[in-house]
Amino acid sequence: MLEKLVESALRYKFLVLIAFAVVAFLGWRAVITVPVDAFPDVTPTQVNIYTESPGLAAEDVEQLLTFPIESGMAGLPSVEEIRSVSLFGLSYVAVYFSDDMDIYFARRLVMERLQEVADRIPEGYGTPEMGPNTSGLGQVFWYTLERADEQLNAAITDADLRTIHDWNVRLILRTAPGVDDVMSWGGQEKQYQVVIDPLQLIKYDLSYTDIMKIIEANNRQVGGQYINQGSEQFLVRGLGLVEDLHDLGGMVVKVEDGTPVFLRDVAEIAEGAGLRFGAVTRDGKEVVLGMALSRIGENAANVVEAVKEKTSIVEDSLPDGVKLRPVYDRTELVDKAVWTAVKALIEGSLLVALVLFLFLGELRSSLVVISALPLAMLIAFIFMGQTGLSANLMSLAGLAVGIGMMVDGAVVMVENAFRIMAERKASGEEVNRTQAVLAAAREVANPIAFAILIIIVVFIPLFALEGLEGKLFKPMALNISFAMAGSLVLTLTLIPVLAALILKPKEERDTWLVRVIKNRYLPFLTWSLDNKKPVVATAGALLLFSLALFPFLGKEFMPQLQEGSIMWRVTSIPSTSLEQSIQVSKDIENALTQFPEVSTTV
Numbered sequence: 001m002l003e004k005l006v007e008s009a010l011r012y013k014f015l016v017l018i019a020f021a022v023v024a025f026l027g028w029r030a031v032i033t034v035p036v037d038a039f040p041d042v043t044p045t046q047v048n049i050y051t052e053s054p055g056l057a058a059e060d061v062e063q064l065l066t067f068p069i070e071s072g073m074a075g076l077p078s079v080e081e082i083r084s085v086s087l088f089g090l091s092y093v094a095v096y097f098s099d100d101m102d103i104y105f106a107r108r109l110v111m112e113r114l115q116e117v118a119d120r121i122p123e124g125y126g127t128p129e130m131g132p133n134t135s136g137l138g139q140v141f142w143y144t145l146e147r148a149d150e151q152l153n154a155a156i157t158d159a160d161l162r163t164i165h166d167w168n169v170r171l172i173l174r175t176a177p178g179v180d181d182v183m184s185w186g187g188q189e190k191q192y193q194v195v196i197d198p199l200q201l202i203k204y205d206l207s208y209t210d211i212m213k214i215i216e217a218n219n220r221q222v223g224g225q226y227i228n229q230g231s232e233q234f235l236v237r238g239l240g241l242v243e244d245l246h247d248l249g250g251m252v253v254k255v256e257d258g259t260p261v262f263l264r265d266v267a268e269i270a271e272g273a274g275l276r277f278g279a280v281t282r283d284g285k286e287v288v289l290g291m292a293l294s295r296i297g298e299n300a301a302n303v304v305e306a307v308k309e310k311t312s313i314v315e316d317s318l319p320d321g322v323k324l325r326p327v328y329d330r331t332e333l334v335d336k337a338v339w340t341a342v343k344a345l346i347e348g349s350l351l352v353a354l355v356l357f358l359f360l361g362e363l364r365s366s367l368v369v370i371s372a373l374p375l376a377m378l379i380a381f382i383f384m385g386q387t388g389l390s391a392n393l394m395s396l397a398g399l400a401v402g403i404g405m406m407v408d409g410a411v412v413m414v415e416n417a418f419r420i421m422a423e424r425k426a427s428g429e430e431v432n433r434t435q436a437v438l439a440a441a442r443e444v445a446n447p448i449a450f451a452i453l454i455i456i457v458v459f460i461p462l463f464a465l466e467g468l469e470g471k472l473f474k475p476m477a478l479n480i481s482f483a484m485a486g487s488l489v490l491t492l493t494l495i496p497v498l499a500a501l502i503l504k505p506k507e508e509r510d511t512w513l514v515r516v517i518k519n520r521y522l523p524f525l526t527w528s529l530d531n532k533k534p535v536v537a538t539a540g541a542l543l544l545f546s547l548a549l550f551p552f553l554g555k556e557f558m559p560q561l562q563e564g565s566i567m568w569r570v571t572s573i574p575s576t577s578l579e580q581s582i583q584v585s586k587d588i589e590n591a592l593t594q595f596p597e598v599s600t601t602v
Contacts (some may be wrong), residue, residue, distance in 0.1 A: 001043065002441075002445040002446060002449055003441065003442050003445055006025060006098055006438060006439070006442075006445060006492055006493070006495065006496050007439040007490050008498055009493040009494070009496055009497055010434050010437060010438055010497060010500060013497045013500065013501065014376035015494055016118065016497045017481070017494075018495065018497060020375060020490075020493075020494050020567065021376065023375065023379065023382070024374075024375060025377060026376055026378075027219070027375070027377075027378020027383055028378065028437070029382050030381040030382045030385040031381050031391075033385065034384050034385050034388035034389070034390065034391050035298070035299040035388060035391065036244045036299060036300065036301045036334055036338060036391045036392070037299075037300045037301075037332045037334055037390045037391075037392045038135065038137075038300075038330070038333045038336075038338075038392060038393060038450045039337070039392050039393055039394065039469070039472075040390065040392050040394050040471055040472055040475045041135050041138040041296075041390075041396065042136070042390075042471040042472055043135035043137065043138050043296075044096050044097075044099065044467075044468075045096070045097040045098065045099055045101050045103055046094050046095060046096045046097065047094075047095045047097075047103075047106055047110045047128055047130060047131070048093070048094050048095075048130065048131030049069055049073075049091075049092070049094075049110065049114070049128050049129070049131065050090065050091070050092055050128070050129055050130075050131055051066075051069065051090070051091040051093075051094070051127065051128040051129070051470075052066060052089060052090055052126050052132050053089055053090075053091070053122075054089050054275070055089060055127050056088070056089055056125065056126075057090060058087055058453040058508070059086075060441070061087065061088070061089070061090065061091050062084075062091075064121065064122060065091035065121060065125060065126060065128070065415060066084045066086045066087070066091045066093060066333035067359075068117055068120040068121055069093045069114075069117050069128055071082055071086075072113050072116060072433070073093065073095045073110065073113060073117075073119035074108070074118070075113075076095070076097075076108070076109050076113060076134075078097045078098040078100075078106075079095060079096070080095040080096050080098055082094070082095050082096070083096070085492075089277075090092045091126075092255030095147075097363065098279060098472050099466075099467075099470075099471075101356050102464060103133065103414045103460065105189070106132060106517065107133065110130060111130065112578075114130070122156075131297055131432050131522045132178040132180045132181035132183075132293050133180045133295055134180050134181070134293040134295060134296060135206065137294075137300070138180070138294045138295075138296070138481060139292075139293060139294075139295045139328075139330075140292055140293070140294045140303050140304050140307070140602075141291075141292040141303075141304050141307045141308075141326070141329060141330065142289065142290070142291050142292075142299050142326070142327035143290050143292075143311070143324055143325060143326045143327055144155075144282050144288065144289050144324070144325050144326035144602070145159065145161050145164065145169060145286065145288040145289075145290065145322065145323075145324055146282065146287040146288070146322070146323060146325065147161070147285075147286065147321060147322065147323075148321050148323045149321070152420075155551070156321050157188070157274050157321060157407075158186075158187045158188045158288070159187065159188040159189070159190040159271075159288055160190075160257075160275070160289045161187045161287070161322065162184065162186070162189055162190065162251055162288050163185030163190050164187055164318065164319070164322060165184055165187065165288045165290055166184055166189075167320075167323065168314070168317060168318075169182075169290060170182045170184060170290065171592065172310055172313055172314050172317070172588065173292055173307055173310050173311070173314065174292070174399060174502045175310065176292070176297055176307045176310045176384065177302070177303070177304060177306045178294055178298035178299070178303035178306055179292050179293065179295070179306070179307060180236050180293050180294065180295040180296075180302075181293045182290055182291065182293070183290065183291040183293065184279070184288065184289075184290060185278070185280050185288070185289040185290070185291065185317070186279050186280030186281075186286065186287060186288045187277060187279075187280075187287075188273035188274065188288075189273060189274040189276070189521065190271065190273065190274075191271070191272050191274045191355055192242070192245060192248055192269065192270075192271060193269070193270055193271070194211070194215065194260075194263065194267045194268075194270040195267055195268040195269075195270070196208065196211060196266060196267040196270055196367055197266055197267060200265065200266035200267070201266060201407035204253070204254055204265075205254075206253060206254060206265060206266065206568065208227070208280055208447040210253065211263070211267070212250075213249075213252060213253065213264070214251060214263070214394055215263070216252050217223050217241045218240060218242075218251045219240065219241060220240050220241065221237070221238065221239060221240060221241055222238035222240065222360070223235075223236070223238070224236030224237065224238060224375040228248055235516050243537045244599070245269050245270070245271065247306070248261060248263060248269050249263050249264030249269045249443065250262055250264070251263040251264070253265075253266060254454050261396055264358060268270035269582075273537045276578070277578065278578070279578060279581075279582050279585075279601070280602070281403075281582060281585045281586055281589060282325075282327075282425075282589070282600065282602045283589055283590075283600055284589045284590040284593070285586075286582065286585075287600070289327070292307050294330075294511065297388075299390075299559050300330050300334060301331050301334055302329075304329060306309070306331050311324060311326075316375060316398055321522065326386050327563075327600070327602055336395065336412075337392065338391060338392070338393070340393065341475050342396065344354070344396075344400040345377070345399055345400050346397065346404055348403035349370075349373055349403060351376075352370070352403055352404060352407060353366065353370050353371065353373075358511065358513045359513065359514060362418065362506070363506065364502050364503055365414050365415070365418055365503060367371060367496060367502065368410070368414050368498045368499050368502055368503065369411050369414050369495075370407070370408050370492070371410075371411045371498060372406060372407050372409075372410040372487055372490045372491065372495060373403065373406055373407055373494075375486070375490055375494070376483045376486040376487040376490060377399055377407045377482075377483060378486075379482065379483070379485075379490075380398075380399060380479055380482040380483040380486060380490070381488040383480065383482040387477050387478065389478060389479070392475065394472060394473070394475045394476045395476060395478070395479045396479070397476055397478040398475065398476035398477065398478070398479030399478060399479055399480075400481070400482055401476070402479075402484060403521070404415070404481050405452075405455055405480075405484060405487075406483055406486075406487040407486060408448075408451065408452070408487075408493050409448040409451070409452055409487055409491035409495075410487070410495045412444050412447070412448055413440065413441065413444060413490075413491050413495050413496065413499070414495065414499055414503070416440040416443060416444050417437045417440035417441075417496070417499045417503060418435060418499075418503060418506075419440070420436045420439055420440050421433065421503060421504075421505040421506075422505060422506060424436060424505065425505040431505040433499075433500045433501075433503060433505070434500045436500075436502075436505075437496045437500045441492070441496055445492060448488070448491055449488060449492075452484050452485075452487065452488045453488075453492075453591070454457045455480075455484055456480075456481050456484050457487065459477040459480055459481060462474060462476070462477035463477055464476075469580065515535075523580045570584055570585070570589070572584070573597040588601075589601040
């Protein structure tokens, strides 16, 4: 079968060249379109559910919110695990599905079940909502919204920054392709606060419930159908939404003896900030932090570029005295990680080319063999695009590991073809290059196929890994397998065609490097054959010594990356107030910014 494949390729040389030109084009297209990231996404298929209930204690959150949601999600198909955290005023439930479950189908199942769960939660205790459709690697772009000058723009409050971000910046950035959501951190949420005077309630015989119902009833829009005036028709609208403090204070809460009692008579009305449980500081100043989240399956580099394009629109819409400053850009990490792998690929390819030329000693043979290297990589990228793999440190490492193995079959095929041509020329026969290559292929096609298949089989145990380990190491094993399968196809089709077209019959002789190595190696080989037992004993001792050193090697699950950033954290007693925590953060940031190497601290 393999011999017939080689024979067909040699018979239709032009078609083979055209076919692999198309493969090269498709491979290059895959290179520029395949998703790019720093690491493979090891996040399991999960759906997060959040329920806010301001002021509710953690014990009550667990009983009234978390437990009903957990019990409701337990019956969903393919659910492997459900985890939850109950905090003051917040319930968090994570539903983990099997890895083969489609994330969008899982979210639809959760959404359907949430409609049933909502009926089990007491009225007024919050509504459960699904979290953004992102993963652990979804935080692709961080930025801060801050005052351009703390002294000149002191009139811009933290509440103003948060309002600008929530109702301007966030809405614009969410339109960027690939962005699932934009999170807001820090600042203060602007509120219209009604501080009721209990003595006035007693005076006018009112209750807190009465005031709340009146405020709710007087802050709404209603429709009144339409009326006809002559030949025209006019819509009737009841405009009742509160626009400012005056509208709120002008609500009538009661009428006594024909005299209206307004809300401002029984309460103090003012703008204020809502209760908060966290803050963000940068370089010793309080700011608002925004975080763009990439949707699952999106190209992180493309998402960041799309967000950057939208930031130019945001900057034009910001009021004077407010600026947007980037904090974290995923493309910096992605570029460093990918360049590390690409650099290894380039260096490895150049070394392979150099070694081939030094050992083969013939430029044409070296060119034929080296042609298999980029084409095998392009074939691997085609399969990466079809299987949804991203170009990351692990998947590209698979190509780097397999660089030398990709040309093994081509070296054997070309060297054997060159040998047969040289032998036929030395015997005085007329050398038909196509027939010589076909004869060489018949001799080595099966051994080459078996050798490459054995290399692929070696990585089968990695395909059996599941969970976190499988998601981390499978891309490397898949990419090596793709590249080796591509090299096998190239060795049996394109390489024989190029050898028949490019190689020229010459006298076969060793290069100077091979001669030098042989002069050193042959005496050592002879001595080893004469002293078999000492050689085997030495090899066994070295093996045992290496195994004994294994426990002393360092072990880490993830490689260390030099991102140029240091994460620091201050741990204080649980009862520390937010104001004290903010002040400590500012003091630390001010101290760190004194170092000339530090560009910014958040």
